[in-house]
Amino acid sequence: RTAFRWIWRLTYLSVLGTFVYIGYEIYQDRNPEPQVPRDPSKKTLVILGTGWGSVSLLKKLDTENYNVIVISPRNYFLFTPLLPSCTTGLIEHRSIMEPIRSICRSKKGPVTFYEAEASSIDTNRKIVKIRDNSDIRGDTTETEVPYDMLVVGVGAENATFGIPGVRENSCFLKEIGDAQQIRKKIMDCVETAAFKDQPAAEIDRLLHMVVVGGGPTGVEFAGELRDFFEDDIRKLIPDIADRFRVTLIEALPNVLPSFSKQLIEYTESTFKEEEISIHTKTMVKKVTDKAVEAEVSKPDGTKERIVFPYGLLVWATGNTLRPLVRDLMASIPAQKDSRRGLAVNEYLVVQGARDIWAVGDCAVAGYAPTAQVASQEGNFLARLFNNMAKTAELEERIQTLSSSLNLKPGVNSADVSREIEDAERKLQRIKDIKPFHYSHQGSLAYIGSEKAVADVSWFNGNVASGGTMTYYFWRSAYLSMVFSTRNRLLVLNDWLKSKLFGRDISRE
Template structure:
């Protein structure tokens, strides 16, 4: 988009009135195309970092004023890492953009504006933000599948406040069970930790909790260890269904050796404050329930209704191969509206809702918008389509063991190196499982940390945990 022509007032001598360089830059910036980014997750944070703010007037709207390094969220829920190790303030990206801590309630496509509500306590009312280009990166919510009681009684693991609540609840359960007037049967109920969902989030949380109980809580609550049980429930036939089947089998066996109960092919019919109700109507008491079964659309995505195309199964926004939101005919892009990350998928190629997808999309769209801001005879259609490059999947299994799957999702399961006789081995065959995979897992996440501060904090806290154990203070 071309900037509007700037006409300076002339003096009597026909000389232009002088402007300071700072004032000129501010005026040019005020007349630049307005880009509004909804969300501060992987995609939104990447765009904020890479977008050329000299050519765009950038506004970010998010209900939280920080970015979360989600792959290590499970580690913070038990104290392996502290919360500030995995967060980055949005405003640390500089002062050349506007940020509003608010939720985006509705997108007015006709008037090209976003209606927002502040999430700052004590600030009432709504406000509208106009846009020339809109980038929707609002993520997704945990999917409860409309099972009664889940929203009221389960804990989710999507953000730092969720991890804080889980951490406090685990310690509450042990303190509660140690009270003198609690019966053995009640102790067993309180110390049953249930995890619903056998994907990476559920598996990694179960592994971290198992480490916490075995390495730290055992020392201070030795009389309660016989009462502790940890169960992972999943409706699928195996844990980690998107991984290579050999690695998934290794994870299942590893959990069972650690005493973690694995209940696959098990559906949940309801949840009360004290019990899980299974599909066969059996009831299983619990003290903590963590729900990690998948994702569903946010209210903003749902509010688009029939103005935009949606995936019928997941409810995610449908985009073309250049990340433009498609209209109800599923062919025509909406003008200057893009969607990235967990809230969107491509119409001709379904994408997993993972951090690496969102990050790659953020890099791609930043490049497209930067080129669009520089060129006058170039359009988005001239850019090559977005192509996702799968970099592998990892999951921590506890006890300094992990699995790493470097093949693309949906690829046929590879034979392990123990059955190939040493022929045709890939990198994944060497690091696929065990201690070496754990080292690869930790090294990868350390490398991916987005700031020098966290590149220091993360290994420091890993070292402190190894030497002194996890903090068991309840606050």
């Protein structure tokens, strides 16, 4: 009984503690402390983008040390790992968006934000040209922003490899708008398939959802789609539910190439149970408004052409460079051999450029283009810039002390010398910042039917696991990673709402 009483007390205290913590976080968000006044004598640090790399930098940066300007066409941060869940309405899109203005306001030093696209970077004049591409334009739509230091964190675009018809006919899955478009199109296909007197072949085409690219984006989307049909559509529109099909097309011999072999096999067998057909060694060559044409490599070395009629096509074949990054690379001779992004050194400095750093998917630092890498790079740059500011401050102090030592009669030279030594020691410690080192925490992916796969780093080794327990791990890991308390509560609420009432299938 004593043990029971203690367990009860501890549970009570931890629940109470959680509520107090959440309450405190909400209070702080709603009542931020006054910001220190802007100091024009500080260096101007311009950050391009509001994605994983740039926002991680901003969150950890001591903004009172710089005049910080953030420029991005997106005035929010997007928690991409939960984006596939928005395509079916499991999670509402606003639950994974965090307004950049709230992040800027939560900083001690003021941060200026411009909702604009950086159109070009002049490295000689140290200027970024920006353009307002929003629907409502003022008299000024283009202008220049000078910088002392520049961080490029603009991410990447969807790769289409120039395959005809892709841009015109497919949906991508990178931004909130893409997820909303997919959600709308899925329901459009369903309602059109349920239209009176619809021919059987047309129903089959409309309910055939094709996903191209068997990387994590394609796999997670296929899993979410299957769940949506099994959990909701089958119950609400049973007459057409059996005609629903999901096909995943992948050019390589297997899906999820970056995961361990046993998890690839587990994913493929789970997809088989979920009746998601996987076509590997199948390269899409052409897309029309109603069909995907692909070439299959057969075991005997021959190739066969197959056609997949589709209702919805989602294209998830990875990343390519944004025009801004391509132009910047072309203007820097040292970047001429780099193909996949801005080549950076071990301190994330863009090679061949002065005072420019790059983070995330637009930078080539030898790691995969993931949120994990981008956020660690952002954190590293924040540490670097915080240290640089402290270095400048200490150097200035050493200079002032040294001159007082030489010039001012009557100062206690022993005291001043001690202070100088102290400052020099601190300076040395700060200057010893180690180069960027990426620490891989593991890879996680949702594969449908409340199952997930995880390759997790564990004491210099790797633990591979798949199944329902991994799914709960996946959910709690991502919930803990969501940047703000507000978003965490919204995501929790969405999960609960979908569990209790099903997904909202109304088409906006």
